[in-house]
Amino acid sequence: MPDPEKPVPTTATADHDPLAHLLDVLALSYHGAETGEDVYSGASVHQPNGRVYGGQVLAQALLAAGATVDRGRLPHSLHGYFLRAGDVAQPVDFAVERLRDGRSFSARRTHAYQGGQAILSMIASFQEDQPGLEHSSAMPDVPAPDDVVSAHDALSAIDHPRARWWSRQSAFDVRHVQGSLYLGAGPEATDHQAVWMRSRGTVPDDQLLHRAVLAYACDQIMLEPILRTVGHSWATPGLSVASLDHAMWWHRDVRVDDWLLYVQSSSSAQGGRGLGSARVFAQDGTLVASIAQEGMVRVPEV
Numbered sequence: 001m002p003d004p005e006k007p008v009p010t011t012a013t014a015d016h017d018p019l020a021h022l023l024d025v026l027a028l029s030y031h032g033a034e035t036g037e038d039v040y041s042g043a044s045v046h047q048p049n050g051r052v053y054g055g056q057v058l059a060q061a062l063l064a065a066g067a068t069v070d071r072g073r074l075p076h077s078l079h080g081y082f083l084r085a086g087d088v089a090q091p092v093d094f095a096v097e098r099l100r101d102g103r104s105f106s107a108r109r110t111h112a113y114q115g116g117q118a119i120l121s122m123i124a125s126f127q128e129d130q131p132g133l134e135h136s137s138a139m140p141d142v143p144a145p146d147d148v149v150s151a152h153d154a155l156s157a158i159d160h161p162r163a164r165w166w167s168r169q170s171a172f173d174v175r176h177v178q179g180s181l182y183l184g185a186g187p188e189a190t191d192h193q194a195v196w197m198r199s200r201g202t203v204p205d206d207q208l209l210h211r212a213v214l215a216y217a218c219d220q221i222m223l224e225p226i227l228r229t230v231g232h233s234w235a236t237p238g239l240s241v242a243s244l245d246h247a248m249w250w251h252r253d254v255r256v257d258d259w260l261l262y263v264q265s266s267s268s269a270q271g272g273r274g275l276g277s278a279r280v281f282a283q284d285g286t287l288v289a290s291i292a293q294e295g296m297v298r299v300p301e302v
Contacts, residue, residue, distance in 0.1 A: 018171040019201040021045060025056065026212065028064055028094065038096035040064040044088040046169060052086030052119065054243040055219030057112050059212040061122045064094035065108035066208045073106050073126035075211055077249045080122035082242070086114050104128050136251065136287035137279060145196040145259045145283075148175035155182060172197050172217050181224055181233040191229040195221055195262045203257045213256045214289060215248055218278060222246075222293040225266035226274035238300040244273065247292045254280070254288040272298050 028040040042060045044052050058080055066075060086092060092112050099107040105127050112120035151174045177194040178186055186193075197217055203210060223241055227233060254260070264278045274297045280289040 017201075018169050019199050019203070022171040022213070022216070023203070026059060026063060026209070026216075028060060028067070030067075031093070038064070038068050038098065040067065040094040040096070041091050042094070043091060044086070047088055050088055052088055052092065052114075053216075053219070054082050054120075054246070055216040057082075057086060057092055057120045058122065058219065058246060059216035060092065061094055061110040061112050061120055062124055062212045062215055063208065064096050065110045065122070065124045066126070066212070068096050068098055068108060069101075069106045069126045073128050074207055075124050075250060076127045077247075078122055078124040078215070079245070079247050080120055081245045082120055084114075084117060084119045085242075086112075086119045090114050092119070099123070104130060139261060139281040139285040139287070140194065140263060142177050142194045142261065145175050145198075148177055148196055149179075150175050151180060151182065154180060170220075171199055171201075172220075173200055174221070178228070181227055181235075183233070183235055185231045185233045186228050189229060189231045191225055191266045193225050193228055193264050195224075195264065196259055197221075197262060198259045199257045201257065203255070207253055210254050210256050211250050214250075214254055214260075214280070215246075217256060218248075218262065218280070218291050219243060219246070219293070221262060221264070222276045222278060222291065223266075223274060223295040223297060225264045225276050226269050226295075226297050229266055229269065232299060236299055240296065240298040242296045244294045244296055249290045250288065251290065252286060252288050254282070259283040260288070269297060272296055 022045055025043050025045050028042045031041055032039040045056055047053050062075055062078060092114055095111050097109040099109055105125055107123065107125050110122045111118050175196040203213060232239065261281045262278045264276060266274060266276050268275050273294055275294050278291045279287060282288055
């Protein structure tokens with residue numbers, strides 16, 4: 001939740017405490033005191049390529065929108081477009097437009113800017129907690145997270161910027177049930193994968209923050225089923241990947257500091273684009289969110 005009196009913190013670093021660094025980045029500062037406008041600003045997490053990570057600006061945009069909504073209303077959906085690459089060395093500004101406040105729902109549009117140019121456009125909807133019909137898909141039977149290799153264990157001994165980020169600078173413990181795609185292709189070509197993930201530490205007990213951090217976390221794996229389907233990996237020479245748009249629905253409360261299972265698939269890839277989807281389950285089998293993302297996925301022709 002943005003604090004009007006709090007400047008953007010810069011004390012925690014990704015090398016020493018990745019989760020604290022992320023939470024610092026998500027603590028937006030308010031810049032609308034003089035004008036009365038809903039304007040916020042935030043810093044960025046370190047990225048080896050120097051570009052703003054899409055999940056970060058999405059999470060920040062959601063938090064900016066949430067700061068303008070009654071605390072009794074939580075986000076249940078968002079739809080966002082990534083418009084331009086951002087620069088991690090420059091602050092990101094967020095302008096929120098209050099579209100509607102109804103009896104049960106609130107809608108907000110948030111634009112993220114750098115240098116006067118929009119890098120993200122997002123609409124989010126918020127709802128009061130209400131009773132209703134109950135139904136959800138069942139979680140598939142997969143190995144428990146303790147039985148799956150962590151990215152930290154697989155990559156910690158490798159001296160490469162990407163390996164250091166995934167193993168030591170990432171705020172999340174990521175465990176691929178079918179084996180990760182960091183160093184090479186999976187053992188078989190398939191359009192499905194399952195990934196366990198949780199934050200590397202405790203996140204404050206704020207449901208808006210947990211939902212925003214979930215939006216942050218999922219972006220790093222959403223397009224992987226596309227790579228797995230065609231036998232590629234993050235190590236494929238010349239691979240170029242970028243998120244284009246992102247849709248997300250929260251069904252129930254979530255805690256990102258408990259294990260979450262991402263059950264993923266890809267239904268199509270064509271024209272330099274691919275579609276990934278995910279259902280997110282708590283470890284007890286509760287379905288907490290559904291996600292879809294289309295991205296640019298390009299590999300040089302051999």
